Amino acid sequence: MMELVATSIGDPGDCLMMPMPCYGGVFWDVGGRAEIEVVPVHLTSKMEEGDTRPFQLTAKKIEDTYNKARAEGKKIVGILLINPHNPLGDIYSAELIMDILNFCHKHSLHVIMDEIYMMSIFDTEAKYTSVLSLPNIPDPQRVHMVWGFAKDFCMSGMRCGVLYSVNEAVNKAVDALVYFNMIPGPIQHILTEIVLDKEWLDKVFIPTKYSRMREARSYMCDKLSALGIPVRKSPSGLYIWADFRKYIQPLTPENELVLFEKFMDAGVYLTPGIEAFNCGEPGYFRMVFTVYRDHLEVGMERIAAVLKDCAENGLTKPQGANAEASANVKEESLEDLLGLLQGRISSSGWLEETRTQNWATQNPVALEQFKQAMKSQEGSGDK
Ligand SMILES: Cc1ncc(COP(=O)(O)O)c(C=O)c1O
Structure with a gap:
């Protein structure tokens, strides 16, 4: 539009x-x-x-x-x-x-x-x-x-x-x-x-959405506060604008991307301010909090681990399994960064874990119901 x-x-x-x-x-x-x-x-x-x-x-x-x-x-x-x-x-x-x-x-x-x-x-x-x-x-x-x-x-x-x-x-x-x-x-x-469906929107959807947003945001803010990360106090959005400058030494655009790579290497995606939002200065990331609570918890644990490492060892390039791929993104665009993220998702264990055979073994009751449903469809000639 x-x-x-x-x-x-x-x-x-x-x-x-x-x-x-x-x-x-x-x-x-x-x-x-x-x-x-x-x-x-x-x-x-x-x-x-x-x-x-x-x-x-x-x-x-x-x-x-x-x-x-x-x-x-x-x-x-x-x-x-x-x-x-x-x-x-x-x-x-x-x-x-x-x-x-x-x-x-x-x-x-x-x-x-x-x-x-x-x-x-x-x-x-x-x-x-x-x-x-x-x-x-x-x-x-x-x-x-x-x-x-x-x-x-x-x-x-x-x-x-x-x-x-x-x-x-x-x-x-x-x-x-x-x-x-x-x-x-x-x-x-x-x-x-x-x-x-205005009634459902007014009475169920919107209030539920807002209360979940408040809860998730307050959880993320508390965790960030414990890590000494200032956040922008704002009334809206699915995200927080967070100030990571303290952990980026020296504070340069290149080092903002090094921190981004470290987060990626730890398996958490924070959107870097310069690269993604054309911010005029380094150090800021946007963090989306509207995700499932268990994802949020794991994400915050990973962020805390990266920052602990930065505090103890300084901001060094990531050494993890994806370090080589991460190192190559420095000169590239947001599209490349997103491509890297997608590559990691598809090469992660998730696809393997969710194969049909695995699902069938783990869900025998649902499998039986599925088979019955298929049988009755065949019987009715409905393809
Ligand atoms: C401010 C703003 N406008 C527009 C869009 C695009 O929305 P859509 O996903 O419907 O294309 C976005 C998506 O991130 C956005 O943040």
Whole structure:
């Protein structure tokens, strides 16, 4: 959906501003076929005048980026915002959103608001403002809200995006292009059934999801706190933005990847800030906590073991079974890192352990039921 909107509002070579660190997929979403350049609004751990916390987005930082890019001859057509944010977990106040909308209106810029985590706000005290809820959007024609099922409905991979825009030209263009991105009918049917069941969503799904998120997050935060890892206090997201700088000595982008490799070698995947989120400084990782509790426990034990090793022996390259493969990823991209992860999954014992024969031996009752079911299907001539 981001690609379709980007294609509709810009031409190849045009630019969209975006606060960094950010979800890295965006470079491909808008840079791939639409060929739109992403201009970073750099947020850093150092607080600037007027900031109340590190990595804080302000309208002033957007304005400074805009002026600098224009002075360099770039054509900025808009800004892409993620609210709630990935990877920081922040939510933007109504005042900040209005400041940005006013700035964009002044310069005739589009605002793509990615609200894909809007129902992943586990902090009940937090006040969330969807851009669509604002009563006086200064330039509604240039505000486009996108959302998707992947995060809020725990359905990564469903790949169903939603656009809300009042701009007829944009809607017409997206309508024409969406032919190539159609959501399969059966998937649409399943998703429709889910959103229509409001009672179940309100009373069961969402409260259960939030309470599980809070529990998992608090478990991870406690473990990280015991390891001396500061985390960003944020009300939303399926993840934590964690500061591992203390364990990366000397603190360099290369060493951030060495720590990443060490985690991988120990069998735990933490997303490195520079490589995956275009963070402007080394030391930060995003840690997803929305996994089964036993996975979380094993993961945290592995992280603790890696950090203990770093504290005792310094940050040295991994020596484990996958050390050679890990060593080769240093110069390569996130795609290579993900390929490495997939390679490890497929070469791990999991596939071997889950072979049909093993399953059959371990589940004799289910096997018998399966055989009976197959027999009765054969009898009915149903293949
Ligand atoms: C901010 C943001 N937008 C969009 C997406 C893409 O979602 P989907 O899996 O539906 O393509 C992601 C996925 O990580 C994301 O974090």
